[in-house]
Amino acid sequence: MTIDSEETFAPQFEAEDYDENYRCGLVALLGRPNVGKSTLLNKIIGSKVAIVTPKPQTTRHRILGIHSDEHQQIVFVDTPGIHRGNQQLNRNMVKVAYTAAEEADVLCIMQDASKPMDRGTIALIERFADGRLPQPRIHVLNKIDQSNKDRLLPRILEIQQLDPTATAFVPISAKKGLQVDGLVKEISKHLPKRQPMYDPEWFTDQSQRQLAAEYVREQVFLSMYQEIPFQTAVEIEEFTELENKIEIAAVIIVGSERHKPMIIGKDGALMKHIGIKTREGLEELLGCQVNLKLWVKVQVDWFDKPHLLQELGL
Numbered sequence: 001m002t003i004d005s006e007e008t009f010a011p012q013f014e015a016e017d018y019d020e021n022y023r024c025g026l027v028a029l030l031g032r033p034n035v036g037k038s039t040l041l042n043k044i045i046g047s048k049v050a051i052v053t054p055k056p057q058t059t060r061h062r063i064l065g066i067h068s069d070e071h072q073q074i075v076f077v078d079t080p081g082i083h084r085g086n087q088q089l090n091r092n093m094v095k096v097a098y099t100a101a102e103e104a105d106v107l108c109i110m111q112d113a114s115k116p117m118d119r120g121t122i123a124l125i126e127r128f129a130d131g132r133l134p135q136p137r138i139h140v141l142n143k144i145d146q147s148n149k150d151r152l153l154p155r156i157l158e159i160q161q162l163d164p165t166a167t168a169f170v171p172i173s174a175k176k177g178l179q180v181d182g183l184v185k186e187i188s189k190h191l192p193k194r195q196p197m198y199d200p201e202w203f204t205d206q207s208q209r210q211l212a213a214e215y216v217r218e219q220v221f222l223s224m225y226q227e228i229p230f231q232t233a234v235e236i237e238e239f240t241e242l243e244n245k246i247e248i249a250a251v252i253i254v255g256s257e258r259h260k261p262m263i264i265g266k267d268g269a270l271m272k273h274i275g276i277k278t279r280e281g282l283e284e285l286l287g288c289q290v291n292l293k294l295w296v297k298v299q300v301d302w303f304d305k306p307h308l309l310q311e312l313g314l
């Protein structure tokens with residue numbers, strides 16, 4: 001039997017009988033690439049809804065992670081890292097982040113506190129501090145497991161100088177789960193009174209198909225170097241749910257002929273590795289056996305061609 005794999009994990013919801021004090025809001029996770037936005041989202045949601053890699057520009061879409069309890073629903077919006085880039089893909093990614101910020105009820109502006117503040121981080125804080133957006137701004141200092149405790153207070157003062165009307169400063173470690181509960185409590189204070197937007201049973205708005213594509217892309221990011229991961233996309237061509245397994249066919253799209261043999265590897269070894277790792281992750285996520293077929297297609301400079309980006313939902 002084939003079921004509709006396009007169905008999202010979070011259908012829109014007609015709330016009934018909720019307490020009038022119930023709170024619900026959109027919280028944008030914003031920051032430079034690689035600061036740990038997706039790691040934080042996964043930690044709060046308790047499931048891998050956003051892929052994470054040590055490379056910058058991992059997230060390309062707006063990804064919702066829904067955290068619900070009896071008093072509140074926090075709809076986190078993970079965004080691509082804000083960066084400069086010459087390709088149309090880079091510009092689209094940054095636009096996704098700014099649009100999410102405009103639509104949010106609360107802004108979480110994240111930075112990597114284990115490294116000195118660079119010019120890009122300063123520019124980003126200044127951009128959100130200029131009063132253009134009215135929402136509360138919570139500055140999240142991440143990776144405190146790797147940072148020197150004595151540097152945290154001076155760092156907070158430095159951010160406060162750049163953003164004197166900031167709402168709060170919360171040091172955390174998203175990876176280790178340190179102070180993440182404290183951050184959620186701080187966010188809760190600023191949510192508007194509103195009925196839940198999503199069924200509290202759901203935890204993301206992505207379809208299984210979209211997640212499958214992202215899981216393949218994560219393995220490409222982890223396995224490939226230099227420009228290749230940034231010039232690779234993934235499309236799911238088939239997603240069929242059978243009685244006790246799911247069959248998936250995915251195509252890895254590369255931006256030049258040169259990259260094709262590199263992704264395939266000697267005797268197909270790299271593709272095999274990407275396939276095995278993706279399958280393991282998907283089986284854990286979907287809770288059933290997964291058969292995955294992968295192949296590679298060349299679409300020259302897809303990342304700079306608006307019609308191809310549109311086809312890929314980017």
Ligand SMILES: Nc1nc2c(ncn2[C@@H]2O[C@H](COP(=O)(O)OP(=O)(O)OP(=O)(O)O)[C@@H](O)[C@H]2O)c(=O)[nH]1
Pocket residue numbers: 031032033034035036037038039040051052053054055056057058059060079080081082142143144145146172173174175176
């Ligand atoms: N030590 C440490 N590493 C972290 C922490 N949070 C995230 N990381 C690591 O930082 C890297 C980037 O994490 P991501 O969550 O992908 O970062 P991101 O901000 O979503 O990055 P983009 O999607 O590229 O914008 C990964 O290697 C994470 O494991 C943390 O609290 N401590």
Ligand SMILES: [Mg+2]
Pocket residue numbers: 037038039050051058059078079080081
């Ligand atoms: Mg990310």
